[in-house]
Amino acid sequence: xxxxxxxxxxxxxNHQFIHKVDIIMGSTVREAxxxxxxxxxxxxxxxxxxxxxxxxxxxxxxxxxxxxxRIEIYRDLIIDPKERRRNRIIFLKKx
Numbered sequence: 001x002x003x004x005x006x007x008x009x010x011x012x013x014n015h016q017f018i019h020k021v022d023i024i025m026g027s028t029v030r031e032a033x034x035x036x037x038x039x040x041x042x043x044x045x046x047x048x049x050x051x052x053x054x055x056x057x058x059x060x061x062x063x064x065x066x067x068x069x070r071i072e073i074y075r076d077l078i079i080d081p082k083e084r085r086r087n088r089i090i091f092l093k094k095x
Contacts, residue, residue, distance in 0.1 A: 004067035008036040029071055030061035050074055
């Protein structure tokens with residue numbers, strides 16, 4: 001069976017998980033994530049809660065990966081970027 005190489009990425013505020021795995025051609029995003037062991041390392045990840053993307057495009061777990069795909073596991077934002085900018089402007093005006 002032919003193998004392909006994909007990269008699994010998950011980023012926390014203080015830590016990044018970047019792991020390249022070789023999987024069988026025809027594997028799905030779900031299979032690649034499970035094979036990478038990221039779910040055992042970061043218990044907060046849920047395949048049914050976290051969104052998954054390939055090169056910043058949301059995909060389904062059954063999506064078949066291609067060689068050199070970068071599978072990204074997204075986490076919830078701590079604060080909305082617009083709200084953060086508003087808070088920063090308010091802070092700067094008070095200073």
